[in-house]
Amino acid sequence: MPGPAPISNAASAGSEPALGKGGFSIVTQLALLTAFWLVISAAFAFQVYALGIMPWSTAAAVSLFDWGPWILCSPLVIWLTHRLPLGPKTWRWALPAHLGCCLLLVLLIETASAAIVGRREELFPPPPPPQARRERYDRAFREDRGPVAPLLMRLLDRARVSIAVYWMLVAATHALAQQRRSLERERRAAQAEALLAEARLETLQAQFQPHFLFNTLNTIAQLVYENPAAAEDMIASLSELLRTVLSVQQRREVPLHEELSFIERYCSIQRVRFSDRLRVEYAVDPAVRDAIVPALILQPLVENAIIHGIAPASRPGTVFVRARRTGGQLELEVADTGAAGSPESAKGSELHFKEGVGLGNTRARLAALHGAQQSFALHPSAEGGVSVRILIPLRLPPS
Amino acid sequence: MKIATLIVDDEAPARARLRRLLDAEPDIQVIGEAANGDEAIRAILDQRPALLFLDVQMPSPDGLAVLRTVRDVWLPCTIFTTAFAEHAVAAFELHALDYLLKPYSRERFATALARARLHLGTAAPEEGDQRVAALVADPAVSRGPIERFLVKLNERYVVVRAADIEWVEAAANYVILHTAQGNHVLRRALAAIEAELDPRRFFRLSRSSIANLSAIQEIRTVGTGERTVVLRSGAQLPLTRGLRELQERLESTG
Numbered sequence: 001m002p003g004p005a006p007i008s009n010a011a012s013a014g015s016e017p018a019l020g021k022g023g024f025s026i027v028t029q030l031a032l033l034t035a036f037w038l039v040i041s042a043a044f045a046f047q048v049y050a051l052g053i054m055p056w057s058t059a060a061a062v063s064l065f066d067w068g069p070w071i072l073c074s075p076l077v078i079w080l081t082h083r084l085p086l087g088p089k090t091w092r093w094a095l096p097a098h099l100g101c102c103l104l105l106v107l108l109i110e111t112a113s114a115a116i117v118g119r120r121e122e123l124f125p126p127p128p129p130p131q132a133r134r135e136r137y138d139r140a141f142r143e144d145r146g147p148v149a150p151l152l153m154r155l156l157d158r159a160r161v162s163i164a165v166y167w168m169l170v171a172a173t174h175a176l177a178q179q180r181r182s183l184e185r186e187r188r189a190a191q192a193e194a195l196l197a198e199a200r201l202e203t204l205q206a207q208f209q210p211h212f213l214f215n216t217l218n219t220i221a222q223l224v225y226e227n228p229a230a231a232e233d234m235i236a237s238l239s240e241l242l243r244t245v246l247s248v249q250q251r252r253e254v255p256l257h258e259e260l261s262f263i264e265r266y267c268s269i270q271r272v273r274f275s276d277r278l279r280v281e282y283a284v285d286p287a288v289r290d291a292i293v294p295a296l297i298l299q300p301l302v303e304n305a306i307i308h309g310i311a312p313a314s315r316p317g318t319v320f321v322r323a324r325r326t327g328g329q330l331e332l333e334v335a336d337t338g339a340a341g342s343p344e345s346a347k348g349s350e351l352h353f354k355e356g357v358g359l360g361n362t363r364a365r366l367a368a369l370h371g372a373q374q375s376f377a378l379h380p381s382a383e384g385g386v387s388v389r390i391l392i393p394l395r396l397p398p399s
Numbered sequence: 400m401k402i403a404t405l406i407v408d409d410e411a412p413a414r415a416r417l418r419r420l421l422d423a424e425p426d427i428q429v430i431g432e433a434a435n436g437d438e439a440i441r442a443i444l445d446q447r448p449a450l451l452f453l454d455v456q457m458p459s460p461d462g463l464a465v466l467r468t469v470r471d472v473w474l475p476c477t478i479f480t481t482a483f484a485e486h487a488v489a490a491f492e493l494h495a496l497d498y499l500l501k502p503y504s505r506e507r508f509a510t511a512l513a514r515a516r517l518h519l520g521t522a523a524p525e526e527g528d529q530r531v532a533a534l535v536a537d538p539a540v541s542r543g544p545i546e547r548f549l550v551k552l553n554e555r556y557v558v559v560r561a562a563d564i565e566w567v568e569a570a571a572n573y574v575i576l577h578t579a580q581g582n583h584v585l586r587r588a589l590a591a592i593e594a595e596l597d598p599r600r601f602f603r604l605s606r607s608s609i610a611n612l613s614a615i616q617e618i619r620t621v622g623t624g625e626r627t628v629v630l631r632s633g634a635q636l637p638l639t640r641g642l643r644e645l646q647e648r649l650e651s652t653g
Contacts, residue, residue, distance in 0.1 A: 211456060214482035215410060218502035222416035275411040311409065312458035314435070339458075 034071050041067040069109045074169055077105070081173040098170060106162045209303065213238075219273055234272060237265045245296065255397070256323060256330075257289045263298050263321060270306055278310050279318040288323050291330050292395040294369055300362045301334035301388045309336030309385040320383065330394040338385025359388070366390065401428035402519060405448035407439040407465070408432075408480065409457045413501065417452050417480075420508055426516070436460030437558075440547070443469050444556045450515055451475040455487055455498075460547065463487065463540055468547045470535050472556060474527035476518050478511050487540055494534040544597035548576060550583035559583055562600070565614040565632055567592055569607040579632065602648055604628055605639040612649060618642070 024032070045063035049056050080101055084094040216238055223231035244262050260282065267280045280302075302319060310317040322333040359378075366374045374392045381387035404427050408414045414432050421427045430446050433439040436457050443451070443465070455462040462479060479491055479498035491498045497511045522528070534540060548559045559576055568575040569589035576583040585592070593601070593609055603609050610628060618638065619627045626638040628645075638645065 211482045214501050215413065218416065218482065219410065219412040221502045222412040222419070225419060226412075226415065273410045273412060307458075312435075 030075060033074055037067050037071045037074070040070075065113070069113065070165060073105060073109060074165075077101075077166055077169040078173050081170045082177070085177070086170070086174065102163060102166045105166060106159050109162055110159050212303070215273060216269055219269075223272070230272070234269060237269050240265050241269070251295055253292050254295045255289070256284070256291045256293050259293055259295070259298050260284065260289075260321070260323075262296070263302055266299060266302065267319070274306070274310060277313070277316045278306065279316060281318055281320050283320065283322040283324075285324040288325055288330055288394065288396075290397055291323075292397065293330070293332070293392070294365060297362060297365070297390070298332065298334060300359060301332075301390075304359055304388070305334055305336040305386070309338050312339040313337075317385075318383070320381075325394060326391065328394055329391045332390040332392070333387060335381035335383055335387035336385035337383045338381070362390075366392065401426055402450050402516070403428055403430045403446065403448045404450040404452065405430060405439070405442055405446065405475070406432045406452045407436075407442075407457075407462070408452070408454040409435055410454075413454065413480070420505065421452075424512065427512075436462070436465045439465045440468050440549075440558060443473055443475065444549075447473050448475045449519055451477045453477050453479055455479050455481040455485075456483075463535070464546060466531060466535050467545060468549050468558065470527075470532065472549060474531045474535070476515050476522070476528045477531050478515055490534055490537055490540045494530045494537065496530050496534060544600075545595040548583075548585060550576065550585055552583065557583065561596060562611075564596075564601075565611050565630055566604075566634065566636065567596075567601075567609040577632075577634070599648075602645055603640055604636050604645075608636045610636060615649065618645065 041063045042060070044067065045056075045059040048054055048063065049059040053059070054062065080098070084090070084097050084101075086094050086098070216234070220231050220234050220238075223234060241262070264280075267278065271278045298321065302321065305319045310319065317337040317339070320333070320335040322331075322335075324331050363376045366376055370392055374390070377389045379387055379389075404421060406414050406417045406421070406429060408417070411434070414434070418429055418432065421429050427450070430448055431442050433442045436459065439453070439462075440460070442448075453462040453465065460468065466474065466477070477496065479487070479496065480501055480503075481488065481498060482501045484500060488498060488500075497514050499507060499511055503511075518528070544561065546561050548561065548564075549556050550559055551557075559578060563578045563580070565577045565579065567589065568577060570584075572586065572588070574585050574587055574589050574592050576585060589607070589609065593603055596609065600612055601609050602612055610630065614630045614632065615628055616631045617629045619629060619635075621627055626642060628636045628638050630636070
């Protein structure tokens, strides 16, 4: 007996062409669908044969005659179901359409088979039924009800089954499409998770320019000879920075004062590299020192200020780091004195305003974390360079 | 005779480290240090080092731009230094040039220096390092517009910034760079200059002139459809190439 397995197989196969994707080719799907109906036919034929009503060959032929039309019709029904899905919004028009299609199809099938049903009985004369059934049968089909009645009765008799088959196909197609959709959703969710992890890793790498790391190590290689104590300090500072960066994955948010001490260490290294041309001034409102900020939010801004505002200048420059409360928000600002007076300045602000990888990353992180509740703005600073201003929701730890 | 060596790096500790390592070599004489690309160009032209330690990554002009600027005058045997293996490193290898990845070991430094000695022993310094010349000519590293031109002026070399050029005039085998500070003659074809200038900032007006878009004051139509471009400096140049394109470019340039 055909279990549920062939049904799902066949229906799944049949639903594929309408979706236009999936594991099986259209030919395979049609073949599977055909096989399904052949199995159904065989099952019914066996039943009839086993009851001893007909010889095997006749039973098979009759059964095939009954179920065969569905080999042609079920792909059509499945296709229709994909075109007319019965969803919460679509059922208003899809349901009447299905009712119409169902009626049309069933009429088509039954008219066609009724047209040759006489021929079928000629070819495979039904066995003499037991007396009681015989009488009922005769009453239904043979008694004088005019020429139309037997045809109509036979039509209705068989149409019940056809209508049921039609709606079963619709239901199975819906179920399988639903299952495929949920599988797809799961797959996409997994993909999004992977993308997120990847993005996090990229953030990490972008946070620290490799140039910074290797140049710092080269600086240490010199300091070892020149000033062993300074080399020692620098190794400690660098280790501290690496530790912080590596722990970001665990701690995505930190109190502002931690972020500031990270910046201080970072700048102490940069100061050695730039031979004291770098000064950093902090203006932090004590009320926001404990505010929660995304880890490493300031570092790319400071790095950007150093690369574009301090490094190209020949004279000393200053980076300003400011934090204050603005309404219900936390305002963070990193500004620099700019590279005015350097050869770079001739090129104007165009180069200065170029948004590096670090800044783009920070912008993306803020957008991902706070959506529309944050802002990120780049404009000329009062000190002659560039100022980056970030506004994020102010969150203080419960005291 | 000692090998005259120039150190170029924008970070003081990196320069100090090279100087310390070079001072230990008896046949090397460090003749100077440069802390940025412009200082490097000046030092190369003034001091004509035989050997150059050049940091690739510097605020503009970077190491490669330095070589591009001085290439017609003096190309020393060059050992590049860089903190990170980026695209330029592939080009160094292609042209058999040596480079040090910072932080480099003393051993690696010694190998690079030995190779440089070998090269200097066989080549005449005034001919320039052919490998460096090939590198600079390689479009893979020398892409992007040129920012500076080097022109000879009474036994001196003057750096002319591309941004300062008002227009370029073709004259036989030469071009004349017109700037507010004066005119400079360069022995090069106009088409070659056109290829090196930033196409967003310069426009070829005719067979014999290229104009800086920011120097253009007006476009005048004279008589029977002939057009003239008037520069802020007052110069009037015939326009024989696409008017529409020039208009679009003038509008799109901030």
